[in-house]
Amino acid sequence: GAVVSQHPSWVICKSGTSVKIECRSLDFQATTMFWYRQFPKQSLMLMATSNEGSKATYEQGVEKDKFLINHASLTLSTLTVTSAHPEDSSFYICSARSASGGNYEQYFGPGTRLTVT
Amino acid sequence: AQSVTQLDSQVPVFEEAPVELRCNYSSSVSVYLFWYVQYPNQGLQLLLKYLSGSTLVKGINGFEAEFNKSQTSFHLRKPSVHISDTAEYFCAVSFYNQGGKLIFGQGTELSVKP
Numbered sequence: 001g002a003v004v005s006q007h008p009s010w011v012i013c014k015s016g017t018s019v020k021i022e023c024r025s026l027d028f029q030a031t032t033m034f035w036y037r038q039f040p041k042q043s044l045m046l047m048a049t050s051n052e053g054s055k056a057t058y059e060q061g062v063e064k065d066k067f068l069i070n071h072a073s074l075t076l077s078t079l080t081v082t083s084a085h086p087e088d089s090s091f092y093i094c095s096a097r098s099a100s101g102g103n104y105e106q107y108f109g110p111g112t113r114l115t116v117t
Numbered sequence: 118a119q120s121v122t123q124l125d126s127q128v129p130v131f132e133e134a135p136v137e138l139r140c141n142y143s144s145s146v147s148v149y150l151f152w153y154v155q156y157p158n159q160g161l162q163l164l165l166k167y168l169s170g171s172t173l174v175k176g177i178n179g180f181e182a183e184f185n186k187s188q189t190s191f192h193l194r195k196p197s198v199h200i201s202d203t204a205e206y207f208c209a210v211s212f213y214n215q216g217g218k219l220i221f222g223q224g225t226e227l228s229v230k231p
Contacts, residue, residue, distance in 0.1 A: 006160075032217060043207060043221045044161075093160055097217055106219060108153075110160040 003027055004096050006109035013084055013116055021079045021112045023094030029074035030096035034106060035067075038091040050077045084116045119144045121210045123222035131230050132200055138193040138225045140208030147213040150191040152182055155205045155224075164206075167191065178202070203229045 003026040013019050023033055032051050036044040048069050050056045056069035066088075068080040077096075081088055091113055095106035124139040142148060149168050153161040165176025172184040182193045191208060208222040 004160075034218070043224045046218060046220075049216065049218060091158075095161075095219075105151075105163065105166060106217070108161040111158070113158065 002098070002105075002107045004094065004107045004109040006092075006094055006112050008112060009110060010113040011115070013114070015085055015116055016083055018080055018082045019084055019114060021081075021092055021094075021114075023077045023079070023096065023109055025075045025096040025098075025107070028096075028098050028107075030077075030098060031074065032097040033071055033077040034095045034097075035069060035077075035079050036093045036095070038093060038111075040091075044093060047079075081114065084114070086116045089114055089116045119146075119210075119212050119215075119220065121208055121220050121222040123206075123208050123225050125225050126223065127226045127228065129228045129230060130198055133197045135196050136194065136198050136202075136227065138206050138208075138227065140191045140193065140222055142189050142191070142208075142210045144189070144210070144212055149211040149213075150182075150184060151209040151211070151219070152176065152180070152191070152193050153207045153209060154178075155207065157204075161207065164193070198227070198229050200229050200231060202227060 005024045007022045035047045038044045047062045048056045048058045050069050050071040052071050058064045071077040091111050093111045095108045097106050120143045122141045130136050151166045152164040155161050164180050165174045167174050167184045175181045180195050206225045209219045
């Protein structure tokens with residue numbers, strides 16, 4: 001149980017285009033989903049917290065107009081990288097927290113490798 | 118300030134030797150503590166977690182960790198490592214008043230040599 005999927009697993013796009021990444025909780029309902037980015041040989045940096053039915057909360061320094069997050073249902077959150085540039089190339093990982101009360105564990109997706117050329 | 122520090126960026130060790138990966142945190146509120154493992158180009162897998170109760174926590178793959186409140190530490194240990202344990206290990210902390218956000222340490226690259 002507690003499986004989180006991401007789609008696509010990797011994507012290559014041209015500079016200036018937009019890319020959408022999906023994060024789904026497959027066997028549980030997630031009231032909260034988190035988006036992280038990870039540069040090579042570095043740790044995960046939280047980008048934003050997404051709550052179902054409300055606007056995402058972005059961490060300091062993350063451009064909310066560039067990284068659009070939508071959490072339209074209890075099983076799906078999307079991250080859209082708008083007008084992507086090579087510096088946006090990174091590994092993007094989502095996680096989901098169960099709607100069950102008292103569960104503090106986050107379940108992580110397998111990640112999406114974005115390369116902007 | 119709330120922070121997480123992994124003291125060793127790289128830990129080389131021989132197969133079947135014991136290993137300890139260190140993690141310290143700074144917080145003025147209660148914390149929940151986690152260790153994750155990441156294999157190349159993959160997501161994170163939970164090794165173990167401390168939420169409350171016994172301070173010695175046992176996880177998967179023979180790993181264990183001990184929560185030491187006075188030293189604000191949560192070091193990960195394994196008595197005998199295998200080649201397959203070679204991976205990146207992350208300590209993460211969720212602070213009680215932060216809405217469940219996880220703050221990650223810098224990571225420790227464990228390299229097990231034959």
